[in-house]
Amino acid sequence: MTMSLQNPLLKVENLSHYYGDQIGCENINFDIYNGEVLGVVGESGSGKTTLLKLISGLLCPNAGSVAFDTRIEGLRDIYKMSEPERRLLMRTDWGIVYQNPKDGLRMNVSAGANIGERLMAIGNRNYANIRSDSSDWLEKVEMDLERMDHFPETFSGGMLQRLQIARNLITKPRLVFMDEPTSGLDVSVQARLLDLVRGLVSKLGIACVIVSHDLGVMRLLSHRLMVMKSGKVVEQGLTDQVLDDPQDPYTQLLVSSILPV
Amino acid sequence: MKNTAIEVLAVKNLKKSFILHNQNSIELPVFDNISFSLKEGECLVLAGPSGTGKSTLLRSIYGNYLTHFGEINIYHNQSWINLVEATPHSILNVRRQTLGYVSQFLRVIPRISTLDLVAEPLLEQGETEVHSINRAKDILQKLAIPETLWDLPPATFSGGEQQRVNIAITFVKEFPILLLDEPTASLDQKNKQAVIDLIINARDKGTAIIGIFHDEYVRNAVGTSIFDIEEAKHAA
Ligand SMILES: Nc1ncnc2c1ncn2[C@@H]1O[C@H](COP(=O)(O)OP(=O)(O)OP(=O)(O)O)[C@@H](O)[C@H]1O
Ligand SMILES: Nc1ncnc2c1ncn2[C@@H]1O[C@H](COP(=O)(O)OP(=O)(O)OP(=O)(O)O)[C@@H](O)[C@H]1O
Ligand SMILES: [Mg+2]
Ligand SMILES: [Mg+2]
Numbered sequence: 046m047t048m049s050l051q052n053p054l055l056k057v058e059n060l061s062h063y064y065g066d067q068i069g070c071e072n073i074n075f076d077i078y079n080g081e082v083l084g085v086v087g088e089s090g091s092g093k094t095t096l097l098k099l100i101s102g103l104l105c106p107n108a109g110s111v112a113f114d115t116r117i118e119g120l121r122d123i124y125k126m127s128e129p130e131r132r133l134l135m136r137t138d139w140g141i142v143y144q145n146p147k148d149g150l151r152m153n154v155s156a157g158a159n160i161g162e163r164l165m166a167i168g169n170r171n172y173a174n175i176r177s178d179s180s181d182w183l184e185k186v187e188m189d190l191e192r193m194d195h196f197p198e199t200f201s202g203g204m205l206q207r208l209q210i211a212r213n214l215i216t217k218p219r220l221v222f223m224d225e226p227t228s229g230l231d232v233s234v235q236a237r238l239l240d241l242v243r244g245l246v247s248k249l250g251i252a253c254v255i256v257s258h259d260l261g262v263m264r265l266l267s268h269r270l271m272v273m274k275s276g277k278v279v280e281q282g283l284t285d286q287v288l289d290d291p292q293d294p295y296t297q298l299l300v301s302s303i304l305p306v
Numbered sequence: 307m308k309n310t311a312i313e314v315l316a317v318k319n320l321k322k323s324f325i326l327h328n329q330n331s332i333e334l335p336v337f338d339n340i341s342f343s344l345k346e347g348e349c350l351v352l353a354g355p356s357g358t359g360k361s362t363l364l365r366s367i368y369g370n371y372l373t374h375f376g377e378i379n380i381y382h383n384q385s386w387i388n389l390v391e392a393t394p395h396s397i398l399n400v401r402r403q404t405l406g407y408v409s410q411f412l413r414v415i416p417r418i419s420t421l422d423l424v425a426e427p428l429l430e431q432g433e434t435e436v437h438s439i440n441r442a443k444d445i446l447q448k449l450a451i452p453e454t455l456w457d458l459p460p461a462t463f464s465g466g467e468q469q470r471v472n473i474a475i476t477f478v479k480e481f482p483i484l485l486l487d488e489p490t491a492s493l494d495q496k497n498k499q500a501v502i503d504l505i506i507n508a509r510d511k512g513t514a515i516i517g518i519f520h521d522e523y524v525r526n527a528v529g530t531s532i533f534d535i536e537e538a539k540h541a542a
Contacts, residue, residue, distance in 0.1 A: 236417065283369055
């Protein structure tokens with residue numbers, strides 16, 4: 046993984062979203078560069094999922110902009126693109142791993158078909174190749190090949206998350222969004238999944254935005270950390286700096302209220 | 307050592323204090339008006355009693371602690387950058403290419419073998435797998451980590467072994483500037499000597515070093531100059 050000094054991959058400016066009177070998130074600013082992992086932490090209801098949806102093309106913001114470094118035309122506001130353009134980006138350059146695997150998988154088709162779907166969606170029609178790529182990815186996420194033809198319904202929580210990851214990474218996206226990818230999994234499964242994510246991300250040089258409330262996970266996985274409270278970013282910086290020398294009262298409380306990380 | 311050594315780091319009027327918001331926002335001043343500079347091939351020893359802020363100064367230079375007043379100028383990529391004002395993105399680049407730091411304790415991802423952990427910094431900067439693994443083996447050997455441990459994650463290693471793995475992860479690369487926080491604290495005499503040799507070797511090749519060494523023997527062996535924080539505070 047080499048990190049360049051060039052343009053950001055994603056540029057978020059003054060981003061706000063409200064649900065009626067309720068703040069979803071407000072006035073958010075940050076950049077992400079190639080190969081960088083950005084962690085987002087904050088208490089329940091602080092706006093993490095809202096932010097992730099806004100920056101991944103799933104929720105149109107009330108104000109502000111989200112620009113992505115497109116391969117051909119450079120930085121472009123994703124909400125000023127046509128719907129088909131945005132959909133293409135979502136299927137190729139981006140990946141989204143949902144907190145609830147049922148939101149990110151098709152439960153009524155086989156694991157293999159889930160993994161191969163994005164290849165088909167971008168026009169790949171050679172089924173033999175799709176199948177062999179899919180089984181490669183099943184292996185990369187450390188799953189048994191015999192699972193290829195099984196339906197997701199029969200999978201454990203950890204396996205479903207692996208399947209989501211394989212399904213997303215098969216098109217070699219440049220930016221992956223993950224919302225609490227390990228919540229609801231038991232601790233040892235969490236640790237393995239995180240190792241897997243980290244290994245894949247650093248080998249492939251993929252940039253990543255990961256939402257989690259686990260500061261220990263963030264210390265090991267993310268380069269930079271953003272702390273949210275009541276819809277606002279109260280602090281952002283290098284992950285180790287935010288955790289070891291937090292500046293904001295809320296971050297100081299958050300860091301001191303947990304075991305050493 | 308080179309005799310026309312050039313400056314690679316210059317700290318000017320640096321101040322660090324901690325504000326404890328959840329304890330009535332009291333301000334804990336650590337130091338103020340700290341200035342010094344560092345040249346290639348120099349090993350500057352930070353001295354001063356416990357609690358004066360030696361580790362805090364190293365961490366501030368590394369960007370692990372945030373500073374707001376003063377300058378930390380680093381020669382990086384053929385030009386000077388002031389880390390006090392740099393973005394996190396730039397600091398990451400400085401850390402990747404220019405500034406290495408050995409902290410007192412190892413903190414790594416679980417489940418990854420020692421050999422892979424040590425090879426990773428090289429792989430990250432684009433070296434080949436073969437080269438990276440060979441370099442990693444070489445440094446582990448120099449630090450006398452038994453070969454039987456290389457394939458294991460360091461989580462179960464002894465304190466001294468973990469410390470040497472920590473040193474290996476930094477020394478596997480050739481950083482122009484190194485920050486060392488008591489790298490020999492929990493080592494026996496033989497292993498201490500291995501670390502001293504590594505430090506001297508790097509220093510004589512031109513690496514600029516700032517170190518905290520409580521052990522007088524180590525300090526005398528590697529140090530070329532001394533900066534006493536306590537004295538600097540009173541002079542300021
Ligand atoms: N569709 C919606 N309609 C109305 N309010 C919403 C909607 N989605 C979220 N909210 C509100 O917006 C705020 C932020 O919610 P969000 O889901 O972004 O929080 P979060 O940080 O992801 O929390 P958690 O850690 O519990 O997942 C909350 O107060 C929530 O109730
Ligand atoms: N993250 C932090 N938050 C608050 N105070 C801190 C923090 N880190 C250090 N300090 C305080 O800063 C002062 C200097 O500590 P530091 O660890 O730099 O001393 P030191 O010179 O390295 O001491 P020693 O020789 O014992 O290691 C101490 O009063 C310490 O409590
Ligand atoms: Mg959420
Ligand atoms: Mg100290």
